[in-house]
Amino acid sequence: MYGLGMVRGMGVTFKNLVLPSRQFAVQYPNRKISLLELARENDTNAISFAVNNPIQAIKALTGFAEVPVRLDQHSRFRGEEFAWYEQRCTGCASCAKFCPLGIIKIVTDTSGKYEQDGGKYDIEVFDIDIGRCMFCGLCVQACPYDALHMGSGFEEGVYSRNDLVIDIERLKAAPKKPSTWYRPQIESQNFDPQSGDTREYLDVGRHERPSQDQQVDRWANR
Amino acid sequence: MSFDQLYNLLDRFVPESIDWIVFTVTALILSLAVINAMVLCTALYTWFERRMLGRFQSRIGPNRWGPFGLLQPIADVIKLLVKEDVIPVVADKAVFTLAPVVLLVPALVVFIVIPFGEQSFLGKLNVGVLFILGVTGVNTLAIIMGGWASRNKYALFGAMRGAAMLISYEVPMALSLIGVIILAGSISLADIVSSQGIFYILVQPLAFLVFMAAASAEMSRAPFDMIESESELGAGYHTEYSGIKYAIFQLAEFMAPLVTAAVATVVFLGGTKGIDPIPGQVWFLLKAFSVVFVLLWVRATWPRLRVDQIMGFAWKGLFPLSVINFFVVAVEMFALQEPDGTVTNQSMMIMVGINWVVMVVSIVVIATVLGQGKLQHKLPPQPSSLANMAASEGD
Amino acid sequence: MAIKTEPITINMGPQHPSTHGVFRLRVTFDGEVVVDVEPVFGYLHRGTEKLAEERTYVQIVTLTDRLDYTASMSNNLAYVRSVEKLGGIEVPERARYLRVICAELQRIASHFISIGFMLQELGAFGTPLMYCFRERERILDLFEMLCGARITLSYMRPGGLIQDAPEDFWPALSILMESMPEYIDDLEGLVTSNEIVLARTRDVGIISPELAVNGSVTGPMLRASGVQWDLRKANPYEVYDRLEFDVPIGYQGDTYDRYLVRVQEMRESLRIIEQCVEQIPEGPIQSEAPFFVRPPVGDVYDSIEAPKGELGFYLVSDGGISPYRCKIRAPSFINLTLLKDMLVGWKLADLVVIFGSTDVVLGEVDR
Numbered sequence: 001m002y003g004l005g006m007v008r009g010m011g012v013t014f015k016n017l018v019l020p021s022r023q024f025a026v027q028y029p030n031r032k033i034s035l036l037e038l039a040r041e042n043d044t045n046a047i048s049f050a051v052n053n054p055i056q057a058i059k060a061l062t063g064f065a066e067v068p069v070r071l072d073q074h075s076r077f078r079g080e081e082f083a084w085y086e087q088r089c090t091g092c093a094s095c096a097k098f099c100p101l102g103i104i105k106i107v108t109d110t111s112g113k114y115e116q117d118g119g120k121y122d123i124e125v126f127d128i129d130i131g132r133c134m135f136c137g138l139c140v141q142a143c144p145y146d147a148l149h150m151g152s153g154f155e156e157g158v159y160s161r162n163d164l165v166i167d168i169e170r171l172k173a174a175p176k177k178p179s180t181w182y183r184p185q186i187e188s189q190n191f192d193p194q195s196g197d198t199r200e201y202l203d204v205g206r207h208e209r210p211s212q213d214q215q216v217d218r219w220a221n222r
Numbered sequence: 223m224s225f226d227q228l229y230n231l232l233d234r235f236v237p238e239s240i241d242w243i244v245f246t247v248t249a250l251i252l253s254l255a256v257i258n259a260m261v262l263c264t265a266l267y268t269w270f271e272r273r274m275l276g277r278f279q280s281r282i283g284p285n286r287w288g289p290f291g292l293l294q295p296i297a298d299v300i301k302l303l304v305k306e307d308v309i310p311v312v313a314d315k316a317v318f319t320l321a322p323v324v325l326l327v328p329a330l331v332v333f334i335v336i337p338f339g340e341q342s343f344l345g346k347l348n349v350g351v352l353f354i355l356g357v358t359g360v361n362t363l364a365i366i367m368g369g370w371a372s373r374n375k376y377a378l379f380g381a382m383r384g385a386a387m388l389i390s391y392e393v394p395m396a397l398s399l400i401g402v403i404i405l406a407g408s409i410s411l412a413d414i415v416s417s418q419g420i421f422y423i424l425v426q427p428l429a430f431l432v433f434m435a436a437a438s439a440e441m442s443r444a445p446f447d448m449i450e451s452e453s454e455l456g457a458g459y460h461t462e463y464s465g466i467k468y469a470i471f472q473l474a475e476f477m478a479p480l481v482t483a484a485v486a487t488v489v490f491l492g493g494t495k496g497i498d499p500i501p502g503q504v505w506f507l508l509k510a511f512s513v514v515f516v517l518l519w520v521r522a523t524w525p526r527l528r529v530d531q532i533m534g535f536a537w538k539g540l541f542p543l544s545v546i547n548f549f550v551v552a553v554e555m556f557a558l559q560e561p562d563g564t565v566t567n568q569s570m571m572i573m574v575g576i577n578w579v580v581m582v583v584s585i586v587v588i589a590t591v592l593g594q595g596k597l598q599h600k601l602p603p604q605p606s607s608l609a610n611m612a613a614s615e616g617d
Numbered sequence: 618m619a620i621k622t623e624p625i626t627i628n629m630g631p632q633h634p635s636t637h638g639v640f641r642l643r644v645t646f647d648g649e650v651v652v653d654v655e656p657v658f659g660y661l662h663r664g665t666e667k668l669a670e671e672r673t674y675v676q677i678v679t680l681t682d683r684l685d686y687t688a689s690m691s692n693n694l695a696y697v698r699s700v701e702k703l704g705g706i707e708v709p710e711r712a713r714y715l716r717v718i719c720a721e722l723q724r725i726a727s728h729f730i731s732i733g734f735m736l737q738e739l740g741a742f743g744t745p746l747m748y749c750f751r752e753r754e755r756i757l758d759l760f761e762m763l764c765g766a767r768i769t770l771s772y773m774r775p776g777g778l779i780q781d782a783p784e785d786f787w788p789a790l791s792i793l794m795e796s797m798p799e800y801i802d803d804l805e806g807l808v809t810s811n812e813i814v815l816a817r818t819r820d821v822g823i824i825s826p827e828l829a830v831n832g833s834v835t836g837p838m839l840r841a842s843g844v845q846w847d848l849r850k851a852n853p854y855e856v857y858d859r860l861e862f863d864v865p866i867g868y869q870g871d872t873y874d875r876y877l878v879r880v881q882e883m884r885e886s887l888r889i890i891e892q893c894v895e896q897i898p899e900g901p902i903q904s905e906a907p908f909f910v911r912p913p914v915g916d917v918y919d920s921i922e923a924p925k926g927e928l929g930f931y932l933v934s935d936g937g938i939s940p941y942r943c944k945i946r947a948p949s950f951i952n953l954t955l956l957k958d959m960l961v962g963w964k965l966a967d968l969v970v971i972f973g974s975t976d977v978v979l980g981e982v983d984r
Binding site for chain 1: 672675676679680683744748751754758762763764765766769771779780783803806807808809810811812813815864908
Binding site: 002006009010012013014016017022024025027032034038056061062063 | 274277278279280281285286287288289290291292293321519520522523525559585586589594
């Protein structure tokens with residue numbers, strides 16, 4: 001009314017300028033740090049810090065000192081690298097069958113000699129092409145042995161598109177930080193993939209391995 | 223330090239016959255000082271604007287280069303300098319190159335007559351307001367030059383509209399300043415400053431509002447930045463410009479708020495008048511800074527008006543308001559002035575009372591005439607008889 | 618003496634800051650006034666319906682995420698409801714309530730995008746847009762808690778949801794519910810009573826109720842014209858018949874009414890979520906539907922009230938693990954029927970604002 005609505009809008013903008021709870025931006029991946037903050041982190045005051053570490057102080061004053069920033073991320077985040085446990089994987093290729101895009105390639109046992117019935121296949125090729133992956137998690141949902149889990153990172157950028165295919169050596173060697181998406185057993189352990197530690201293959205399964213008697217009960221005495 | 227003082231200082235070292243050298247050297251020194259100071263201030267203002275707009279929008283502005291991002295304007299200039307300077311083949315080269323300069327020079331020239339202290343750089347110029355109004359009218363020419371020289375149908379289209387807007391808003395701007403001139407009794411800026419017993423923003427609030435609105439439109443800042451939104455569909459007048467010519471356009475555009483702030487401070491906010499221990503120049507800077515902040519705040523908040531609404535607002539809104547202000551002040555001056563032509567502070571207090579009431583009443587009246595009634599936002603919903611869900615809930 | 622003028626045709630090309638995606642509009646102007654409009658779209662066509670014929674029913678959920686990519690939960694919901702109707706699959710109660718919570722949260726997020734971009738096109742230099750996106754981030758953080766992703770969610774499966782909400786979801790949801798009304802009030806204070814917004818959007822782009830119904834328009838565009846039609850009340854699905862909420866309608870169907878209807882819908886969504894949080898029972902989150910669902914031979918059409926309108930899936934099954942045909946009734950595409958009627962006769966600057974208020978997402982239009 002008569003220009004008062006516009007003034008009210010200006011009040012809203014001013015409120016957002018002033019209140020710190022409305023400032024939402026997070027600087028990523030590095031945050032600029034000032035001299036006072038650096039000194040406070042080292043539990044000294046600014047002057048003694050500047051005297052002891054002159055180079056860092058000059059960098060902070062000219063605006064070139066940075067600290068890395070870790071974003072808040074839920075443990076269920078569907079990340080880009082996959083956590084694959086070769087001790088659990090049997091080569092059944094359910095994940096490959098269930099992927100909507102068909103980006104998982106599994107080749108097993110081309111030598112033709114099989115283990116005894118009920119054993120695992122010898123997996124020779126296990127490629128996941130994360131250049132075309134949409135991280136939907138259907139492969140993780142399909143895995144009956146809890147061998148494949150979603151990862152928790154998002155910084156898998158490389159300089160060549162061919163490097164985006166994760167091969168079996170990389171999957172075996174990577175530190176395993178599985179996301180708790182569709183894995184309630186890992187979530188009940190309160191595992192946070194961002195905390196830096198990993199999970200071993202014995203801890204990620206849904207069931208306990210049944211004892212010999214239970215196996216006999218289940219299969220032989222049906 | 224004004225031109226005369228510097229001239230007299232240097233004149234002692236030089237024999238009489240080559241006085242013109244002293245004149246030239248003084249002029250060069252002053253120009254250098256003013257241009258450097260203003261360009262640096264504009265660079266600082268671009269940094270301030272980007273950081274402040276960021277904070278208004280709950281994000282951080284540029285903060286990568288230098289402490290708090292202070293070297294960002296330098297990075298911008300370097301980027302624009304190394305770009306290729308493209309001139310269209312069919313363009314009119316001389317006019318094309320001159321257009322940015324024609325936009326920049328008036329903005330720089332205005333600062334010579336602003337009184338920072340007792341007198342301005344040019345001494346006690348006694349036609350200050352007229353000088354400012356005349357010089358700032360040149361930006362219309364620069365826009366038309368830019369649009370014409372580009373030989374681009376859409377640039378010309380946009381430039382013509384911009385020119386129409388700029389010409390329409392000169393009238394309310396001049397009329398609002400006339401109200402102040404009547405009260406001060408002189409068109410010299412130094413006299414206007416010294417005659418402000420009570421700051422004129424309090425004595426003539428209507429003139430202040432009209433001046434700020436008209437000046438925002440002259441600078442084509444929000445909510446009147448229709449010239450830039452032309453690039454949604456048509457093209458702005460500076461489409462064909464790249465590299466350093468574009469940088470000069472941007473420089474002139476960002477210098478405009480500083481010019482407006484300086485003029486508004488002198489005319490309405492009392493210039494260098496202030497409480498004593500703090501020097502007058504610091505008060506001037508504080509007042510100009512607050513005007514700049516308000517302009518920035520407005521830019522962050524309001525959307526832009528449509529072309530026909532802008533023209534309607536100028537001729538049907540601001541022009542009547544400025545004429546009303548002019549008449550009311552003239553009648554008050556006639557009734558309240560002392561025999562020697564000045565106005566005492568008590569009379570100004572009476573004027574404060576009358577003018578605020580006049581402002582509220584006239585804004586209400588003009589707004590109603592302009593169609594305030596159509597801008598209702600709480601209209602009752604009108605359910606139509608088609609597709610009534612209440613009927614289908616039975617089954 | 619009349620000046621001879623001639624209309625010009627301008628191409629608002631596929632890449633354009635104001636066209637909400639890759640949408641091409643050939644506009645003919647006579648001076649300032651729009652005389653003719655010809656939309657050209659298809660730049661984002663990815664063959665979703667054909668791809669759906671080669672995927673299993675659970676894999677199609679990932680395809681439906683990407684239809685209206687600003688409202689992924691609603692797309693999922695419409696699709697899995699169709700599959701459940703076709704296959705006769707039961708859904709437990711807890712899953713139904715959680716689905717409604719997700720759909721309403723997604724409605725708020727989608728309306729934030731719509732309002733933010735409409736104001737960006739009015740020229741408000743990004744401030745309302747940034748506020749809307751800031752609030753939407755909080756909702757996307759909740760979605761990350763539920764299913765690990767923010768925008769392309771694939772959270773629903775035929776038979777329920779894929780995973781129950783974690784423990785820290787409910788406190789976070791209640792924090793959001795407490796603070797959201799204040800943010801919507803802020804946004805309204807910035808926009809609703811602003812005279813410049815009113816001057817630009819009042820009486821602009823009016824659609825009469827008859828025209829809207831004849832043009833098969835649904836969603837907030839229809840309700841802004843005054844037609845009371847919301848599928849949540851007309852054919853209640855999930856648990857909407859147990860919830861109390863109002864359906865806002867508008868005064869005359871102009872651009873401002875569409876904005877106002879969307880803001881009021883956001884407030885009603887908050888009411889719905891509150892009631893769901895009170896009423897939600899414990900229980901399983903998914904009925905045991907098999908991976909490779911094989912519905913019996915037949916066809917079904919089911920639709921929900923998505924944020925943009927009525928989103929429906931027509932599925933034809935031949936008894937196998939993939940559908941024989943999957944046809945998507947996309948609301949943004951059908952709402953574009955009235956584009957010419959809405960735009961002709963208005964000025965250049967109004968064109969962008971009216972188009973923004975129709976809230977078109979090209980992922981849905983082109984599929």
